Amino acid sequence: MSTGPLPLVLEGVSKTFGEGAAAVHAVRDVHLEVGQGEIVAIVGPSGCGKTTLLSMAGCLLRPTAGRIVILGEDVTNMGQGSLARVRRERIGFVFQAFNLLAPLTVRENVEVALNLAGMGGREARQRSGQLLEILGLGHRVNQRPPNLSGGEQQRLAVARALANRPDIILADEPTANLDSKAGHRVMEVLRTAVEAGEAKGLVIVTHDVRILGLAHRVMAMEDGALAAG
Amino acid sequence: MPNTSVRFALILPIRPGFVHLATRTLLNDRVRLVISIGGIGFAILLILLLRGIMDGTVARSTTYIDNVGADLFVARAGVENMTLAASVLPEEVAVMIGEAEGVDVAAGITRLPVIVTSERDQLPATAVGYGAEGLGGPWKFKSGRDVAGPDEAVLDEALAGKLGVKLGDRVKVAEYEYRVVGISKETAPIAGKYLFVQRETLEALLGSPGRVNFVLVKLEPGLDPDEMAAAIAGKSSEITVLTRRELSHNDRDLLSKLFLSPIQVASTAGFLVGLAIVGLTMYTTTAERLRDFGVLKAIGAPTGYLLQTVVAQAVVLCLLGYLFGLALAFLSGPVITQFAPDIGVSITLLNAGQALAAAMTLSIVGGVVPLARILRVDPLMVFKRA
Numbered sequence: 001m002s003t004g005p006l007p008l009v010l011e012g013v014s015k016t017f018g019e020g021a022a023a024v025h026a027v028r029d030v031h032l033e034v035g036q037g038e039i040v041a042i043v044g045p046s047g048c049g050k051t052t053l054l055s056m057a058g059c060l061l062r063p064t065a066g067r068i069v070i071l072g073e074d075v076t077n078m079g080q081g082s083l084a085r086v087r088r089e090r091i092g093f094v095f096q097a098f099n100l101l102a103p104l105t106v107r108e109n110v111e112v113a114l115n116l117a118g119m120g121g122r123e124a125r126q127r128s129g130q131l132l133e134i135l136g137l138g139h140r141v142n143q144r145p146p147n148l149s150g151g152e153q154q155r156l157a158v159a160r161a162l163a164n165r166p167d168i169i170l171a172d173e174p175t176a177n178l179d180s181k182a183g184h185r186v187m188e189v190l191r192t193a194v195e196a197g198e199a200k201g202l203v204i205v206t207h208d209v210r211i212l213g214l215a216h217r218v219m220a221m222e223d224g225a226l227a228a229g
Numbered sequence: 230m231p232n233t234s235v236r237f238a239l240i241l242p243i244r245p246g247f248v249h250l251a252t253r254t255l256l257n258d259r260v261r262l263v264i265s266i267g268g269i270g271f272a273i274l275l276i277l278l279l280r281g282i283m284d285g286t287v288a289r290s291t292t293y294i295d296n297v298g299a300d301l302f303v304a305r306a307g308v309e310n311m312t313l314a315a316s317v318l319p320e321e322v323a324v325m326i327g328e329a330e331g332v333d334v335a336a337g338i339t340r341l342p343v344i345v346t347s348e349r350d351q352l353p354a355t356a357v358g359y360g361a362e363g364l365g366g367p368w369k370f371k372s373g374r375d376v377a378g379p380d381e382a383v384l385d386e387a388l389a390g391k392l393g394v395k396l397g398d399r400v401k402v403a404e405y406e407y408r409v410v411g412i413s414k415e416t417a418p419i420a421g422k423y424l425f426v427q428r429e430t431l432e433a434l435l436g437s438p439g440r441v442n443f444v445l446v447k448l449e450p451g452l453d454p455d456e457m458a459a460a461i462a463g464k465s466s467e468i469t470v471l472t473r474r475e476l477s478h479n480d481r482d483l484l485s486k487l488f489l490s491p492i493q494v495a496s497t498a499g500f501l502v503g504l505a506i507v508g509l510t511m512y513t514t515t516a517e518r519l520r521d522f523g524v525l526k527a528i529g530a531p532t533g534y535l536l537q538t539v540v541a542q543a544v545v546l547c548l549l550g551y552l553f554g555l556a557l558a559f560l561s562g563p564v565i566t567q568f569a570p571d572i573g574v575s576i577t578l579l580n581a582g583q584a585l586a587a588a589m590t591l592s593i594v595g596g597v598v599p600l601a602r603i604l605r606v607d608p609l610m611v612f613k614r615a
Contacts, residue, residue: 051612055609058527060608061609081532084526084529084530085531088528088529088530093527095611096612097613099527099611102257103253103257103521108250112525115247116246116528117529118244118245119245120245121245124246160528172612
């Protein structure tokens with residue numbers, strides 16, 4: 001792992017939904033630092049706050065307390081427009097449900113992320129082609145997502161997440177809908193991308209014990225609190 | 230209170246790819262796309278045809294003035310129209326004008342709304358009585374010849390068709406019976422298709438011999454109609470002299486006013502139908518793809534990009550519908566006039582431009598319909614296990 005600003009720092013991050021007696025403390029005083037080139041896995045039972053934590057780290061949900069810093073930039077109190085910029089330029093998302101855009105082809109699904117960051121035309125085409133080739137989807141560029149297997153769809157989601165060379169990739173149960181072989185291949189792809197510097201860090205929320213071996217560090221979450229696994 | 234970002238969304242920097250995304254989203258459900266284009270196309274067709282029929286029909290209503298061959302039209306003082314005008318002149322006016330310098334022919338005509346009866350039917354028409362001067366009668370024949378006797382008539386082809394008469398058949402106007410010797414073309418304004426007879430016959434029918442309604446004037450070649458109109462008008466304070474252009478304009482203006490209200494109501498209905506189609510299509514397209522918009526938001530699409538995408542969808546949809554409607558309008562015009570010769574269809578550049586403006590308005594308004602839903606999309610939906 002290299003040195004430099006940390007891809008992701010969470011300092012005393014908490015999230016409470018509701019007020020008074022009805023308040024639900026989904027995340028409690030979480031401290032987490034993801035180093036350069038580091039892969040962190042977060043495990044825990046359903047409803048323990050993993051996804052809420054990932055949503056806050058991904059600038060989709062504001063914390064009730066604490067601080068979130070992405071590669072040295074404090075994003076905690078940013079406005080919606082700035083948060084959208086951070087998400088498209090500095091964060092890559094991989095979701096359990098893939099969340100690909102069905103009307104677009106494989107290539108266009110990657111290009112849309114590049115377009116959002118302002119890259120278009122030949123440059124976007126080259127970058128998407130290069131990524132898809134690396135991820136083993138070079139022969140499927142003109143297909144639509146529904147025509148791909150689950151493993152291929154998740155690799156496409158990874159390609160989209162990597163398109164803008166993000167500071168951090170946040171993956172929510174990326175292998176949950178895949179068989180073990182496809183899940184393993186997706187994890188290999190993610191690990192290789194981090195090692196190659198295509199992303200500076202990776203946080204995976206998972207139930208899948210098979211992939212924990214690929215993480216540099218495993219954290220356990222229970223009742224909204226995070227502890228070393 | 231709308232979000233500030235919404236208000237400025239459409240002037241935010243244009244990012245590449247939103248038109249492509251919009252087009253792909255539309256193409257994703259081709260059946261709905263075809264139905265939507267068809268619906269908008271028919272709404273545009275309705276708008277174009279109603280306007281085109283009004284313009285074409287109004288233009289056709291002055292066919293007599295435009296084609297009879299007269300340069301000037303003389304009426305009683307104060308009369309500015311031929312349609313619905315009460316103009317009566319002594320026959321001597323035609324003689325007086327005929328003697329004026331620069332006048333080639335001056336011919337009095339009598340016009341009268343009549344009911345024409347055949348064995349099959351009874352229909353209203355405009356009877357025109359004209360003389361032997363060679364001016365005032367039919368100018369284009371489908372078949373047959375000009376009238377040569379007091380019991381002969383030339384009928385417009387649409388009128389003859391509806392009455393079920395052909396050359397040699399007999400028709401009646403009041404107690405007078407005529408033998409059809411000619412069928413004329415381009416003589417079918419919607420309110421009163423023409424029946425041509427000798428002037429004396431019509432004067433007798435009216436019971437006012439020696440009276441005409443208008444005097445038609447053909448000038449010698451090369452003379453300026455406006456100058457000649459002024460010169461002839463100076464000869465008598467009892468007459469009004471109008472050029473062909475002036476009289477045609479006056480009659481079209483009058484008929485436009487008569488037609489305008491119902492046409493405007495129908496055009497507005499067409500516009501509202503189109504708006505409803507665009508709005509509904511955009512709403513359902515967006516509603517079905519709300520998750521996609523949530524994904525786009527999650528991966529950092531700014532509000533402006535989403536709005537641009539939706540507006541682009543609406544514009545693309547409306548342009549396709551517009552082109553379809555325009556093509557239909559151009560194709561249906563000749564078909565309509567084939568089956569209804571008294572109806573003209575005139576699709577002008579102005580009308581097409583106005584329909585395009587209507588289509589654009591439809592697209593913008595229709596595109597705005599689903600915006601509220603898109604803006605309410607929670608990007609956290611991406612974490613739901615679909």
